[in-house]
Amino acid sequence: MTMTIFDKFQRLAEARQELEQGCDNFLNIVMQQIVSGTEAVVNGRPVILAGSNNYLGLSFDADCIDAACNAARKEGTGTTGSRMANGTFSGHVALERELADFFNRQGAIVFSTGYVANLAMLSTLVGPGEIILLDADCHASIYDGCRMGGAEVHRFRHNDAQDLEKRLRRLEKRNTNVLIVVEGLYSMLGDRAPLADVVAVKEKFGAYLLVDEAHSLGVLGANGRGLAEEAGVEDGVDFVVGTFSKSLGAIGGFCVSNHPELNLVRYASRPYVFTASSSPSVIASTRKALEIMQTRSELRQRLWDNADKLYKKLKELDFSLGPEQSPIIAVRLEDKAEAFALWSGLLEHGVYVNLVLPPATPDGNCLLRSSVSAAHTPQQMEHICRAFTAVRELTAVAQTA
Ligand SMILES: Cc1ncc(COP(=O)(O)O)c(C=O)c1O
Numbered sequence: 001m002t003m004t005i006f007d008k009f010q011r012l013a014e015a016r017q018e019l020e021q022g023c024d025n026f027l028n029i030v031m032q033q034i035v036s037g038t039e040a041v042v043n044g045r046p047v048i049l050a051g052s053n054n055y056l057g058l059s060f061d062a063d064c065i066d067a068a069c070n071a072a073r074k075e076g077t078g079t080t081g082s083r084m085a086n087g088t089f090s091g092h093v094a095l096e097r098e099l100a101d102f103f104n105r106q107g108a109i110v111f112s113t114g115y116v117a118n119l120a121m122l123s124t125l126v127g128p129g130e131i132i133l134l135d136a137d138c139h140a141s142i143y144d145g146c147r148m149g150g151a152e153v154h155r156f157r158h159n160d161a162q163d164l165e166k167r168l169r170r171l172e173k174r175n176t177n178v179l180i181v182v183e184g185l186y187s188m189l190g191d192r193a194p195l196a197d198v199v200a201v202k203e204k205f206g207a208y209l210l211v212d213e214a215h216s217l218g219v220l221g222a223n224g225r226g227l228a229e230e231a232g233v234e235d236g237v238d239f240v241v242g243t244f245s246k247s248l249g250a251i252g253g254f255c256v257s258n259h260p261e262l263n264l265v266r267y268a269s270r271p272y273v274f275t276a277s278s279s280p281s282v283i284a285s286t287r288k289a290l291e292i293m294q295t296r297s298e299l300r301q302r303l304w305d306n307a308d309k310l311y312k313k314l315k316e317l318d319f320s321l322g323p324e325q326s327p328i329i330a331v332r333l334e335d336k337a338e339a340f341a342l343w344s345g346l347l348e349h350g351v352y353v354n355l356v357l358p359p360a361t362p363d364g365n366c367l368l369r370s371s372v373s374a375a376h377t378p379q380q381m382e383h384i385c386r387a388f389t390a391v392r393e394l395t396a397v398a399q400t401a
Pocket residue numbers: 113114115116118139141183187212214215243244245246251252253
């Protein structure tokens with residue numbers, strides 16, 4: 001019998017088939033028409049988007065769109081080159097200055113995506129003979145960056161600063177550099193890292209700390225600088241990584257730091273050197289979004305009002321939710337069939353949320369991961385709440401039937 005390179009996909013094909021039998025739309029969702037930052041047409045049906053990471057609703061901001069269109073007209077649709085070659089335009093440099101100023105840091109690097117930012121930073125900052133200690137629930141891009149760099153990787157229990165300290169004490173005698181990695185808001189359950197405690201431990205052991213503020217930029221802190229600002233520990237964070245694909249409504253990633261050596265990462269980092277830089281339109285809309293984020297704090301207020309409303313409603317409906325309130329509101333369900341039923345039911349009621357299944361979830365449960373936006377109107381929030389009420393009744397009926 002001859003073997004093919006595709007044999008190993010057999011299990012994947014079976015898993016896919018099983019998913020399609022359980023929930024026929026799940027793997028084939030196409031946003032057929034995007035109507036606004038909060039509305040689309042899916043399977044021919046208008047839906048409210050309640051699973052996007054468009055926290056400040058800026059993906060359809062008129063000024064951001066104008067900035068993007070003007071840049072495309074002036075500078076073309078793509079840079080067609082790496083940051084190290086012909087792909088650094090004046091917009092990339094200006095955005096780096098603006099990010100550094102916003103975070104009150106000496107320097108910044110802009111990368112092509114948030115994924116690439118983590119890949120670049122983690123594979124470059126630490127390498128063989130050095131140690132990374134990361135929260136077990138960190139994003140895949142952080143894990144992939146660790147693997148790429150070849151440092152020794154240890155995980156500590158999610159959001160457990162005592163476990164972090166215990167592991168650091170064990171590693172102390174190794175007498176090598178240690179980089180601790182946590183996230184601001186965790187993407188699946190929307191819970192915050194215990195950052196003040198993490199910083200205290202880091203300082204005790206003379207380690208370095210990188211915080212991925214992907215979901216907390218524009219969301220947390222009086223000025224939207226993320227969890228480090230909210231917790232009052234910005235000075236204790238060596239490197240802040242983030243993305244433009246959430247609150248800033250575009251695509252791209254960055255790292256800011258006060259360590260002057262940050263600039264040298266450019267030359268040592270394959271994910272910086274060996275990929276094309278962001279297109280002029282993306283850079284222009286991101287710069288405008290960063291400006292809006294700093295001048296229109298009412299967007300953050302509206303985001304939190306909407307988060308409050310949905311969280312309270314889902315609590316009232318007695319859903320099992322993540323441990324704390326944030327714009328990421330995840331319903332935890334043990335049973336896959338129930339998760340499929342609720343997700344399909346929400347879609348039928350005109351609401352799209354993300355269905356996340358193990359092993360992509362942190363605790364082995366299925367998740368209906370919803371996230372709210374400053375752009376959701378009061379009527380849309382009512383609609384979302386009504387849809388959850390309807391599907392809750394649906395499952396109660398299904399269970400007793
Ligand atoms: C914590 C975290 N870091 C990094 C990323 C990657 O960002 P991007 O999708 O912009 O590449 C994500 C994406 O969801 C994320 O949740």
